[in-house]
Amino acid sequence: MKMFTGNKRSVTVILLIGSCLFILIQCINNGKKESDEKEKNNSTSQIRNINFKQFAGEAACLTCHKNIYDSFVHTSHFLTSQPAIEKYIKGSFEKGKNIFSFHPGLYVEMEKTDSGFFQTAYSNGVEKISKRFDIITGSGAKGQTYLSWRNNELFQLPISYLTSANEWANSPGYPKKIVYNRPVTSRCLECHSTYVTVLSAPGKEPEEYDHNEILYGVECEKCHGPGANHVTYEMQHPKDLVGKYIINPATFTRQQSLDLCALCHGGRLQKTTPSFEFIAGDTLANYFVKDNSGPTISEIDVHGNQYGLLQESKCFQMSGMTCLTCHNTHEYERGKEALFSQRCMACHNKEHGTFCKINSLSVASIKSNCIDCHMPKQPSMSVALLLQGHDEPTPALIHTHLIKVYQDATKKFIKTKK
Ligand code: HEC
Ligand code: HEC
Ligand code: HEC
Ligand code: HEC
Ligand code: HEC
Ligand code: HEC
Ligand code: HEC
Structure with missing residues (x-):
């Protein structure tokens, strides 16, 4: 059937023509393979052959770092990927709410059975294809996308979930038809998990992964490096108080610290070494090149490129700030505007004469929320999902990291205060 694009079609062609899930991903993976290979050879000195055995898994950290562990498990990083179990799938399997219909003759039903959860496509009442939810990506702060195994290959399922609408939706960037054959790249997993063993040789598409060697979530060892040796040492030397x-x-320099976050929050990057070789403390430029076909500042998407946007802000250019100036990555701090505003006031305060210049509001209401006026939420260009019955995709709203004066956001904020 034409509707269900067959597996045989060249993956490269699909990747090139289909606007991939998020624009940034597309560019990372489509890169011309030849130049990719060359880059790889040039930078072999960077390859350290990181492997699964070097990791302990976050559960191993619990015994000795309980406080950090207990707060960290609530963060979006921790929750950004996991096996597809019911309590973490945000969409509904209830009759009446479990269908995404392209038109009456063509729909996908989200089905709950004894052997798991499935997305089953029907054309004119006839079942065409049914694939299992195996892995969830996305904490669900904005949405979720689901992955399905076929042997050792992973494919993205056609239907995702958009949190703001609390509805199933066509996966981002997908055409208005049912697509089951979009392969999941190691770069996708590199941003949404801690480590996955890639089985296939470089350049093979779709790539193949080891089902049993996946560390779900962006967890401790993504930011602290593989920790198996640390755990073994600390268990054997309980009296040594130095980790x-x-x-x-x-202990990082400013650039090292920024590079760690930019691995995943740096927008379009083209890899020059295999995925998962970068570890905390490394120089990002040794593993990726900036994709020069990338957008200009006015086009940088608010999704996935906080680094690019922040770099264009005066705050960043005229201070030594890093992401950690405002973010404590061990804590769940989403939506705590007053707390973030405190962090702005570490630099912008009356004593330094750098406090907010607006005079139409009380100092108290200014202090309570710098964010909605100077980092307002904007629609993402790439996290936009087609809801049933809509003509255009509905974008997720994401705080911009281009910190400046926004007159429209200010008007909106003042209105809500009156
Ligand atoms: C058997 C106990 C134990 C386990 C398990 C353990 N640690 Fe530690 N860790 C320590 C001790 C002791 C220190 C030194 C005191 C401190 O900084 O808290 C430490 C220090 C650290 C530090 C700070 C190092 C520095 O240079 O300041 C980090 C980061 C860390 N651990 C991460 C982890 C991670 C990630 C895991 C899980 C993979 C883990 N630890 C598992 C005992 C442990
Ligand atoms: C391995 C990839 C990766 C690295 C490294 C990484 N992040 Fe993230 N980060 C993500 C992903 C993916 C999400 C989205 C999680 C979700 O909601 O599913 C995210 C979400 C976040 C959020 C939003 C949390 C929320 O609850 O809204 C913040 C803030 C953040 N990251 C900051 C950082 C900072 C600061 C660093 C560097 C210290 C960093 N990240 C490093 C991948 C990464
Ligand atoms: C997104 C990145 C990120 C993740 C994930 C992460 N950390 Fe950290 N961690 C940091 C950063 C950054 C610092 C240094 C903070 C600072 O500048 O003081 C740190 C510091 C630490 C320290 C030493 C300082 C302290 O607060 O005691 C320990 C121990 C630690 N982390 C353990 C963990 C454990 C255990 C986990 C998982 C449960 C974890 N971290 C997850 C980024 C991360
Ligand atoms: C370059 C790193 C990167 C790649 C590659 C990437 N993502 Fe993301 N993704 C992010 C970050 C960072 C966020 C957090 C939102 C933001 O930054 O705006 C995110 C957000 C998401 C979300 C929404 C999560 C939420 O609820 O907030 C989903 C779902 C998602 N990604 C799925 C995928 C899938 C599936 C792939 C691969 C096919 C992929 N992403 C590739 C970095 C990446
Ligand atoms: C590490 C210090 C630091 C922090 C933290 C900081 N800023 Fe700034 N910011 C600066 C500096 C330095 C400038 C440039 C000089 C100036 O205008 O005061 C600046 C400039 C600005 C400007 C003017 C931008 C322009 O284009 O003219 C705004 C608005 C602003 N900051 C808001 C914020 C907000 C809101 C926060 C918190 C989310 C914040 N800043 C956090 C240091 C900081
Ligand atoms: C000047 C302060 C500041 C700095 C520096 C900063 N952020 Fe943020 N960030 C914020 C605020 C404020 C929010 C909105 C938090 C909320 O209300 O949930 C935010 C939200 C986010 C989100 C979630 C976006 C959304 O709307 O869902 C991500 C991801 C993120 N930051 C990553 C980063 C990364 C990566 C860096 C470094 C490149 C960084 N931030 C630097 C203040 C900052
Ligand atoms: C109601 C929206 C609003 C809130 C809340 C707000 N600001 Fe502003 N801010 C503005 C506007 C509008 C201007 C420009 C005023 C002007 O130049 O007339 C401004 C100006 C500034 C400037 C100077 C920019 C320049 O051009 O030099 C800084 C710095 C700043 N704000 C920081 C903050 C911080 C920090 C907070 C929170 C403590 C905050 N603002 C809260 C709207 C707001």
């Missing part, structure tokens, strides 16, 4: 064989980002 060994583990990386502490507090």
Whole structure:
């Protein structure tokens, strides 16, 4: 059937023509393979052959770092990927709410059965294809996308979930038809998990992964480096109070610290070494090149490129700030505007004469929320999902990191205060 694009079609062609899930991903993976290979050879010195056995898994950190562990498990990083179990799938399997229909003759039903959860496509009442939810990506703060195994290959399922609408939706960037054959790249997994063993040789598409060697979530060892040696050492030397064989980002230079976050929050990057080779403390430029076909500042998407946007802000250019100036990555702090505003006031305060210049509001209401006026939410260009019955995709709203004066956002804010 034409509707269900067959597997045989060249993956490259699909990747090139289909606007991929998020624009940034597309560019990372489509890169001309030849130049990719060359880059790889040039930078072999960077390849350290990171492997699964070097990791302990976040559960191993619990015994000795309980406080950090207990707060960290609530963060979006921790929750950004996991096996597809019911309590983490945000969409509904209830009759009446479990269908995404392209038109009456063509729909996908989200089905709950004894052997798991499935997305089953029907054309004119006839079942065409049914694939299992195996892995969830996305904490659900904005949405979720689901992945399905076929042997050792992973494919994205056609229907995703958009949190703001609390509805199933066509996966981002998908055409208005049912697509089951979009392969999941190691770069996608590199941003949404801690480590996955890639089985296939470089350049093979779709790539193949080891089902049993996946560390779900962006967890401790993504920011602290593989920790198996640390755990073994600390267990054997309980009296040694200095942590060994583990990386502490507090010791990083500004660029090292920014590079760690930019691995995943740096927008379009084209890899020059295999995925998962970068570890905390490394120089990003040794693993990726900036994709020069990328957008200009006015086009940078608010999704996935906080680094690019922040770099264009005066705050960033005229201070030594990093992401950690405002973010404590061990804590769930989403929506805490007053807390973030406190962090702005570490630099912008009356004593330094750098406090907010607006005079139409009380100091108290200014202090309570710098964010909605100077980092307002904007629609994402790439996290936009087609809801049933709509003509255009509905974008997720994401705080911009281009910090400046926004007159429209200010008007909106003042209105809500009156
Ligand atoms: C058997 C106990 C134990 C386990 C398990 C353990 N650690 Fe540690 N860790 C320590 C001790 C002791 C220190 C040194 C005191 C401190 O900084 O808290 C430490 C320090 C650290 C530091 C700071 C290092 C520095 O240079 O300041 C980090 C980061 C860290 N651990 C991360 C982890 C991670 C990630 C895991 C899980 C993979 C883990 N630890 C598992 C005992 C442990
Ligand atoms: C391995 C990739 C990766 C790295 C490294 C990474 N992040 Fe993230 N980060 C993500 C992903 C993916 C999400 C989206 C999680 C979700 O909602 O599913 C995210 C979400 C966030 C959020 C939003 C949290 C929320 O609850 O809204 C913040 C803030 C953030 N990251 C900051 C950082 C900072 C600061 C660093 C560097 C210290 C960093 N990240 C490093 C991948 C990464
Ligand atoms: C997104 C990145 C990120 C993740 C994930 C992460 N950390 Fe950290 N961690 C940091 C940064 C950055 C610092 C240094 C903070 C600072 O500048 O003081 C740090 C510091 C630490 C320290 C030493 C300082 C302290 O607060 O005691 C320990 C121990 C630690 N982390 C353990 C963990 C454990 C255990 C986990 C998982 C449960 C974890 N971290 C997850 C980024 C991360
Ligand atoms: C370059 C890193 C990167 C790549 C590659 C990437 N993502 Fe993301 N993704 C992010 C970040 C960062 C966020 C957090 C939102 C933001 O930054 O605006 C995110 C957000 C998401 C969300 C919404 C999560 C939420 O609820 O907030 C989903 C779902 C998602 N990604 C799925 C995928 C899938 C599936 C792939 C691969 C096919 C992929 N992403 C590739 C970095 C990446
Ligand atoms: C590490 C210090 C630091 C922090 C933290 C900081 N800023 Fe700034 N910011 C600066 C500096 C330095 C400038 C440039 C000089 C100036 O205008 O005061 C600046 C400029 C600005 C400007 C003017 C931008 C322009 O284009 O003219 C705004 C608005 C602003 N900051 C808002 C914020 C907000 C809101 C926060 C918190 C979310 C924040 N800043 C956090 C240091 C900081
Ligand atoms: C000047 C302060 C400041 C700095 C520096 C900063 N952020 Fe943020 N960030 C914020 C605020 C404020 C929010 C909105 C938090 C909320 O209300 O949930 C935010 C939200 C986010 C989100 C979630 C976006 C959304 O709307 O869902 C991500 C992801 C993120 N930051 C990543 C980063 C990364 C990566 C860096 C470094 C490149 C960084 N931030 C630097 C203040 C900052
Ligand atoms: C109601 C929206 C609103 C809130 C809330 C707000 N600001 Fe502003 N801010 C503005 C506007 C509008 C201007 C420009 C005023 C002018 O130049 O007439 C401004 C100006 C500034 C400037 C100077 C920019 C320049 O051009 O030099 C800084 C710095 C700043 N704000 C920081 C903050 C911080 C920090 C907070 C929170 C403590 C905050 N603002 C809260 C709307 C707001």
